[in-house]
Amino acid sequence: MSTDLVLDGLVRRFGGAAVLDGVDLTVPAGGVVALLGPSGTGKSTVLRLVAGLDTPDAGRVRAGGRDLTGLAPERRGTALVGQRPRLFPHLSVLDNVAFPLAVAGRRRRAARAEAAGHLDLVGLADLAGRRPATLSGGQEQRVALARALAAAPAVLLLDEPFSALDPGVREGMHRLLADLRGAVSPTVLLVTHDRQEAAAVADTVAVLLDGRIAQAAPAGELHTRPASLAVSRFLGGVNEVPGAVERGAHVSALGRLALPCASPDGPGVLVVRQEAVALTGPADGDATGTVTRVTPRGARWRVEVTTPAGPLSAETGPGRTPAPGDAVGLVLPPDQRWVVPQATG
């Protein structure tokens, strides 16, 4: 049975510096939240505090209304899967998965029967008799997931569990996670530094910046409606037009651009995702300028343009791409315009 997970004002200091400085976050029962942030911001530390492998300097961890903060790891009802599967090399795949059941006091036969069910859940029933050394990286991680699920955790903690896998295998793991949600609906807190992974598997993506959750929202909303310039930049947003909001429009060197939603009057930076910006002829568009650079981004192209408001970029699909020196117009679609406060400091 899944329960919610609530982090309430978690603080963790190392050598006097607060790595976590008041982390508030809720994962609803059966929900998947991805914790996303730059390297070294304390994502793994959050998981360690939830798992009971480390102790917060302040704040509480609750699950299903139970305060876990002072409890030993084995009494918390959490299971942690990390980047490395850490399987027991001398045990078969089946016995690896049966291990937490045996520790919980199940008889060997019953533990194995239950473990077989969990292996089936991760699609590895045929490999039950194999040793971990004979498995691929993706298979090993599936076994690690089955072992974690065998412990029937109320909360499953995943610390970059797919980051060492090849992209194709990683996508398979994302699908597996979705299937597992359908079958056992665990409450999941997943740490990742991969934006695409966070968007692919989580209902809510929480961005950890400077020791706090800067924003928690569905991935699409985070990208198009960031709470701050810091969130926008962390998510790869490059278009920033300084100016001010005046009676429902953003006023800048580009002129007056109507805003789709109410925004308070005053200084503000217009942000529009580069993927949403369209190129048009130099006589049209919300901004006009000269192309300075064109760079490939996978199957797409990033086109950088100097405009009266500074550099702006568009990402175009396959097709005719302008060249440096071309005069172009940029369309900033009205429903994609969003204003964030000016950066401070």
Ligand SMILES: Nc1ncnc2c1ncn2[C@@H]1O[C@H](COP(=O)(O)OP(=O)(O)OP(=O)(O)O)[C@@H](O)[C@H]1O
């Ligand atoms: N036990 C510890 N003692 C001292 N410093 C620590 C300890 N654990 C973590 N830190 C420091 O806290 C910071 C956050 O570490 P953490 O591993 O939680 O970050 P992260 O966001 O998971 O990073 P990454 O994405 O690189 O894995 C780092 O600067 C790390 O060096």
